Amino acid sequence: QLQLVESGGGLVQPGGSLRLSCTSSGFTLDYYAIGWFRQAPGKEREGVSCISRAGETTKYADSAEGRFTISRDNAKNTVVLQMNSLKPEDTAIYYCAAVSGVLHGCSIYDYDYWGQGTQVTVSS
Numbered sequence: 001q002l003q004l005v006e007s008g009g010g011l012v013q014p015g016g017s018l019r020l021s022c023t024s025s026g027f028t029l030d031y032y033a034i035g036w037f038r039q040a041p042g043k044e045r046e047g048v049s050c051i052s053r054a055g056e057t058t059k060y061a062d063s064a065e066g067r068f069t070i071s072r073d074n075a076k077n078t079v080v081l082q083m084n085s086l087k088p089e090d091t092a093i094y095y096c097a098a099v100s101g102v103l104h105g106c107s108i109y110d111y112d113y114w115g116q117g118t119q120v121t122v123s124s
């Protein structure tokens with residue numbers, strides 16, 4: 001069974017940082033483009049950042065550009081979203097998702113496999 005598992009969420013003050021990790025069981029991530037998405041209460045799930053299989057291509061939502069960095073280490077079967085300068089509006093459940101093959105984009109419709117999510121709360 002293909003599973004994605006997120007970790008690293010938590011409570012952080014505005015201006016702080018968090019490092020989210022995504023790993024898998026049942027398959028290895030190196031065959032998959034990976035995306036990070038988030039969903040705040042009462043809002044639709046939205047793309048935050050995504051990365052190609054080998055990591056040579058990355059994409060960011062405007063809200064994440066300059067503050068978040070996506071990276072991957074296929075040898076460790078991990079994709080990381082480093083989030084800096086966090087704002088209260090970044091509060092959401094963050095999900096990682098995978099799609100086999102080429103990276104097309106950061107739309108929720110581009111991805112086939114989803115994790116259960118990790119809560120990120122930015123509050124003083």
